[in-house]
Amino acid sequence: MDFLSLIKNTGAYRTVKGDKENGRLSHAYLIISQDSDNLDSYLKIFAKAFVCDDGCPCENCRKCSLIEDERYADVIFYPQSSQTVGVEEINALIEESYLKPVESDKKVFVIKNAQTMTAPAQNKLLKTLEEPPKGVHIILGATSEHPLLSTIKSRVKKLEIPLFDKDTLFSAMEKDFPDLEKLSVAIACGDGTVGGVARNYNDENLKDITMVALDTLCNMKSSKDVLEYSNKIQSLKVDVADFLSVIELLLRDVLALIEKREQLVFNRPLAEKLVESNFSRGSVIHALEAVTDAFKRKKANATPTMLIEWLLFQILEGKYKWQKL
Ligand SMILES: [Zn+2]
Numbered sequence: 001m002d003f004l005s006l007i008k009n010t011g012a013y014r015t016v017k018g019d020k021e022n023g024r025l026s027h028a029y030l031i032i033s034q035d036s037d038n039l040d041s042y043l044k045i046f047a048k049a050f051v052c053d054d055g056c057p058c059e060n061c062r063k064c065s066l067i068e069d070e071r072y073a074d075v076i077f078y079p080q081s082s083q084t085v086g087v088e089e090i091n092a093l094i095e096e097s098y099l100k101p102v103e104s105d106k107k108v109f110v111i112k113n114a115q116t117m118t119a120p121a122q123n124k125l126l127k128t129l130e131e132p133p134k135g136v137h138i139i140l141g142a143t144s145e146h147p148l149l150s151t152i153k154s155r156v157k158k159l160e161i162p163l164f165d166k167d168t169l170f171s172a173m174e175k176d177f178p179d180l181e182k183l184s185v186a187i188a189c190g191d192g193t194v195g196g197v198a199r200n201y202n203d204e205n206l207k208d209i210t211m212v213a214l215d216t217l218c219n220m221k222s223s224k225d226v227l228e229y230s231n232k233i234q235s236l237k238v239d240v241a242d243f244l245s246v247i248e249l250l251l252r253d254v255l256a257l258i259e260k261r262e263q264l265v266f267n268r269p270l271a272e273k274l275v276e277s278n279f280s281r282g283s284v285i286h287a288l289e290a291v292t293d294a295f296k297r298k299k300a301n302a303t304p305t306m307l308i309e310w311l312l313f314q315i316l317e318g319k320y321k322w323q324k325l
Contacts, residue, residue: 001194003194012046013045020050027136028129030114030140031142031160032142034193044067044068050075074106076108078092078093085116085118087121087124111141113142115144119149122152145158162192169194182201185200185206185249187200188249212233217315222316223316230312234308244294249266249267253270253274257275279319283318290314290315
């Protein structure tokens with residue numbers, strides 16, 4: 001997975017790159033990402049950016065490869081012996097911070113899972129964060145800043161890895177997740193993180209949702225069918241929001257196909273099936289508006305049954321109103 005290309009467009013990356021180029025790398029950064037599965041990979045990119053001589057970072061040099069394997073002498077990762085960061089880990093870090101770097105002018109300490117740092121550990125770290133020995137930089141990585149004491153937060157430069165939009169995720173992930181139909185659905189139902197999309201990609205349920213959504217859009221003909229399809233959808237036993245996301249994805253594809261904006265079509269075979277099943281531009285737009293409305297109604301706590309039945313009636317109404325001649 002090419003995390004660097006993903007990170008390169010973030011403000012967090014641009015900040016660190018700029019700091020390095022101006023010779024003003026901060027003593028301490030806090031990198032926040034909701035992607036608990038990949039936070040470590042993001043932290044490694046930042047650590048490499050600190051010490052790599054050939055780029056920002058090059059990902060190919062000796063230093064970059066060693067950091068990737070957590071074996072570079074001047075970039076040290078914590079925790080080393082447990083899942084959480086306790087006082088012992090911080091004591092080890094502080095002791096190590098007084099030793100000179102082995103081969104460069106910097107020594108970088110990376111604290112993974114900083115959200116698990118105990119309060120005593122955080123208090124221990126304060127002094128080093130404030131006045132680290134010369135050449136020492138500390139990168140804290142956390143999935144959330146809330147568990148961190150305000151005294152910690154006030155001593156670090158806070159950078160956030162944002163949630164990524166659908167197109168960004170698609171182009172970053174398509175090489176490693178080659179079933180593009182599956183990937184587009186996984187992204188549509190994803191939470192904007194690579195980790196969340198990857199979990200969806202491997203979730204067999206999502207394929208079922210797609211098939212039921214397609215079946216509903218193609219084959220539901222009259223209001224007599226609504227109950228049957230509503231039951232089918234609810235028997236999937238998934239969050240209604242996931243179903244809405246898949247329906248939305250399919251409808252957007254159909255619209256792009258009808259409007260001949262082909263480069264925007266994720267899932268061509270399915271979109272073609274839907275066009276054949278008598279969707280016109282007007283009926284797709286009507287259905288998409290209904291989906292947007294359904295998301296709002298869901299937030300307002302509408303029951304799943306009512307929500308789905310309402311949506312299905314809306315889709316039928318649009319198909320009837322804007323039927324192809
Ligand atoms: Zn490098």
